[in-house]
Amino acid sequence: MPSTPNGSVHHYHKQTHEEDEPTVSSPTTSIKFGTPEALDYVRNLTDVGAMTRLLHECIAYQRALDVDLDNLLAQRTDLDKHLLHLQKSADILDIVKADADYMLSNVSSTCDLADHVSAKVRELDLAQSRVNSTVLRIDAIVERGNCIEGVKNALESEDYEAAAKYVQTFLQIDAKYKDSGSEQRDQLLASKKQLEGIVRKRLSAAVDQRDHPTILRFIGLFSPLGLEEEGLQVYVGYLKKVVSVRSRLEFEHLVELMEQNHTQNQVNFVGCLTNLFKDIVLAIEENDNILRSLCGEDGIVYAICELQEECDSKGSLILKKYMEYRKLAKLSSEINAQNKNLLAVGAPEGPDPREVELYLEEILSLMQLGEDYTGYVVSKIKGLSSVDPELVPRATKSFRSGSFSKVVQDIIGFYVILEGFFMVENVRKAVRIDEHVPDSLTTSMVDDVFYVLQSCLRRAISTSNISSVIAVLSGASSLLSNEYHEALQQKMREPNLGAKLFLGGVGVQKTGTEIATALNNMDVSSEYVLKLKHEIEEQCAEVSCNSHLSKKYKDHGALVYAIYVCYLVVVKQHDNQVKRCRQHNTQGKPGLRT
Secondary structure: OOOOOOOOOOOHHHOOOOOOOOEEEOOOOEEEOOOHHHHHHHHOOOOHHHHHHHHHHHHHHHHHHHHHHHHHHHOHHHHHHHHHHHHHHHHHHHHHHHHHHHHHHHHHHHHHHHHHHHHHHHHHHHHHHHHHHHHHHHHHHHHHHHHHHHHHHHHHOOOHHHHHHHHHHHHHHHHHOOOOOHHHHHHHHHHHHHHHHHHHHHHHHHHHHOOHHHHHHHHOOOOOOOOHHHHHHHHHHHHHHHHHHHHHHHHHHHHHHHHOOOOOOOOOHHHHHHHHHHHHHHHHHHOHHHHHHHHOHHHHHHHHHHHHHHHHHHHHHHHHHHHHHOOHHHHHHHHHHHHHOOOOOOOOOOOOHHHHHHHHHHHHHHHHHHHHHHHHHHHHHHOOOOOOOOHHHHHHHHHHOOHHHHHHHHHHHHHHHHHHHHHHHHHHHHHHOOOEOOOOOOEHHHHHHHHHHHHHHHHHHHOOOHHHHHHHHHHHHHHHHHHHHHHHHHHHOOOOHHHHOOOOOHHHHHHHHHHHHHHHHHHHHHHHHHHHHHHHHHHHHHHHHHOOOOOOOOOHHHHOHHHHHHHHHHHHHHHHHHHHHHHHOOOOOOOOOO
16 A cells, blocks of 8 residues: 555545645544554554545555646746846845945045044034133123223312222123133222212202203113112102192192182192192103113013002191181081981071082192092003003002092092082072973972082093082982972972962962962973982093093992982872872863973
């Protein structure tokens, strides 16, 4: 029997050929040729038929292997050709390898040369840097010497500007080369100290003499000497002194006029306060560049805060003297006493409302000046770009908590009392002198009362003080809902008014006119209340847009709430009564508004 190759034989019903893992299969087993298991399997065969089948399968498998070998041998020619080409390529690769080795040697030598050159360049650059540094240091030494000589010569010739420039140049050089020239530094610092003493002495003398050009000359020397903060303090102190002297002279002149009992027009407190604020504003605006040159925008803030102290000092003094001159405390006491003793017999008469109105206009002007000035300084600080944003609310709070603002609050208290007195007295007078106006559907009381209320409320809103506005609004509300309301009702409560309607002749015509006028008074009053409310809202909106008090006036409803109440009291309470009276009035009654 032929030998079995290393392969496999399967059952003839499932015969396949596998070169990698040849196996022999039976209905129950599958073996691999060339393995101990296959050999044991063949040795244990006892069935001749199985042996015969296995033999045929092995022969078939061997034939398949022969075919594969023939195929491989058929490829020999091609393989020989490829091998020949590989041999030729090997020769070329030898040449390429030789060229690559040659190139590598050249590149290596070039790299070594480049490293050597680079090292030399670095050494040369380092040497050049040291040479340049040495040259600069030598120049600095020479320049320092020139500065020392220049300072001495400038001091001898009193050319202080040149001396300051030499000092500034030396300090700049010294800051760069601190490790050399200690002897030169000592000499220069001695000259610098001498120059500082001269500048301070000359500047102090110029300030005492108020020699402004000389002051500007020596103030400009503080920056080159590195004394910016000291220069700022000295210059702002000079500005404060100028403002203080001018305001003191004006205040003394004002007091002198008061002591000489001049007329009220000659004692001008408004002009005195205006000049104070004007001097402060001009001091800030005209010296803006100088302040910036010393300490930048911080110098402007410092000047504003320092000059604010002058405002607190002199401004509060002017307001206190005004309150003393106008005797506002005494007037307020008299008004309060009059309000408490309205029913007392022989009670003294109150102040003259015309005189009170003059005081009110003066107080309004003083308060508006204060608000305008505060608005200016706050907006000035807000317009600075490099200032801390938190500084604005702090500065505003500081301005409004100073002594000037406190005195303003005191004068506002007097204003509220005087305004209330003026409003009450004029409304009562309008009611007392009420009369029929020819060719008018209402009596004089209506127009007079609402003109007084309108004037007082406009003046209160112009103060830009919310507490005074609310106080005057409350007073107007009380007048409308009490005394004016009673005056309107009195026209409707005339005794036997109903019986007069049925009388004949002239009496009927006269009584009908009175009834129509009374109804028209109520109608027009209702319209005026609503109109007054709208005017207050518009003026409050205008104040909030044109001033820095927008936060105070952002809720106009709170300010006009009292007017709404008045409107309800005056209009709604009379509505039904007016309708009933009109039902009794005939169609031809003259003057009745519809």
